[in-house]
Amino acid sequence: MKKKYLALASICAGTLFLAACGNLGSSGTTDSVSQATQQSTKGYQTTGQTDDSDYQGVIENGRYLTSKARGVGIIQNSENMLNLKSFENGLTTLSKEQFPTKDYIFREGQLLSKATVTDWLGRKSKDNPTGLNPEDNGEKDADKRNPIYVQQIEEQDYMQEKDGKLTLAGITIGIGMNRKDYYQKEEYGAMYTTDISKEKMVEEGKKAAAEVLKRVRKLDGASDVPIMICMYEQAPNDSLVGGSFYAYSVTDSGDTLGKWKDTDLQSSVLPATATSSAINDNDESSFEAFKNKTQSFFPNLAGVTARAKYKDKTLQELHVNITTQFYSETEIRSFTQFVAKMAKTYLPGGIPIDITIKGSDGTVQAFLARETGNSSFYTHVFAE
Structure with a gap:
């Protein structure tokens, strides 16, 4: 070779x-x-x-x-x-x-x-x-x-x-x-x-x-x-x-x-796939609840996944990606507000989390983030 x-x-x-x-x-x-x-x-x-x-x-x-x-x-x-x-x-x-x-x-x-x-x-x-x-x-x-x-x-x-x-x-x-x-x-x-x-x-x-x-x-x-x-x-x-x-x-x-x-560092994808098992079942359940709740209210979603980083099997940070089929700014704003509410309710607390919302063409539509110690999410919608 x-x-x-x-x-x-x-x-x-x-x-x-x-x-x-x-x-x-x-x-x-x-x-x-x-x-x-x-x-x-x-x-x-x-x-x-x-x-x-x-x-x-x-x-x-x-x-x-x-x-x-x-x-x-x-x-x-x-x-x-x-x-x-x-x-x-x-x-x-x-x-x-x-x-x-x-x-x-x-x-x-x-x-x-x-x-x-x-x-x-x-x-x-x-x-x-x-x-x-x-x-x-x-x-x-x-x-x-x-x-x-x-x-x-x-x-x-x-x-x-x-x-x-x-x-x-x-x-x-x-x-x-x-x-x-x-x-x-x-x-x-x-x-x-x-x-x-x-x-x-x-x-x-x-x-x-x-x-x-x-x-x-x-x-x-x-x-x-x-x-x-x-x-x-x-x-x-x-x-x-x-x-x-x-x-x-x-x-x-x-x-x-x-x-x-x-x-003792590990990375995992959520939800777990056929080739990757969950490192922590509680984190898996929390993310599944967030994913299901989000998709039930907004069915026009192509995917909700996350990359989780662990140390000693304890979650350190979470990076969430959501792909939508929304086109209007009002849809994106409403969805972003709902995601912030669901993330605060279902995702683990006490760790940094960021959520990127993209269109089906890969364009970033909105971004949400929460730093360690904060309870609420910062949100930003990328208006055209």
Whole structure:
């Protein structure tokens, strides 16, 4: 099989951090727009913060500093784009435990270039000795070929002020691992799958992590800062949810991996399908009640589904998608108001929930959201 690469022009991570950081502002100033483009007296600029739970981002030469290698990954024809979102968002969430938002400023990865990550994700060969995936053994049979284990790699940098300048103070590396490797026996031919056991995925992941740590330690500025390596299990292409991080290791110094810790993170789709069982029956019942009540009052719905994220089998957040066949603004407004009422009544409390209402053509018609601790939903209808 030919190795194929894709440098995805993904804007997910950039959008996430810019949205989370709020108004552009200099470090040490207020969030007022008049100060947004002023140079900080500390010698650097950040995006500012509107919420202590999110990082400030780095501005360099008047522009947000983007990643040098964001989204580089091996293309697998029907790639599940939800994997990319879950990977980037989850990596930031785990980093907050090691690099608190009150003490660190976020900088998108600047140490690993696009070319470097592309080589690392390739198969090891004479032409590519740095490849983390095994060499092609020439086999085409699913059980005999050497599969691609390492699917994606992402770097995040965490900065602190030193002598009026931002200095690299920590690094997080995310490594995405496959449970299914999709391949073709011939170019433009049918798609086949090599299944990878959980045990083999974990084993190969530890090997890749150990090698990545050694290589990153040799990079400029990374020799003596804490490095957190987070392991991610890719969801299959046909999954309605993205994958989940399953373990992480923190190394304060040196190039030997620290003790591995389980994350106990899981993702699930609601309602449960024939191929996915509910993680928590109470959450399943609550969502079914919300879904049934909503559909009984408004029958012109094409679908009501949700992506649920868990930690230790406890629901952490819920992302609901509703597809309608409404066309008039009055219908959409009435429906949005009803959804807010039903969500408050039936969906679990105490967690952040967002609900996106789309038309059958994919156009977003309305958006509802509730933050942790709030009881009511913010709503917005996108009028034409």
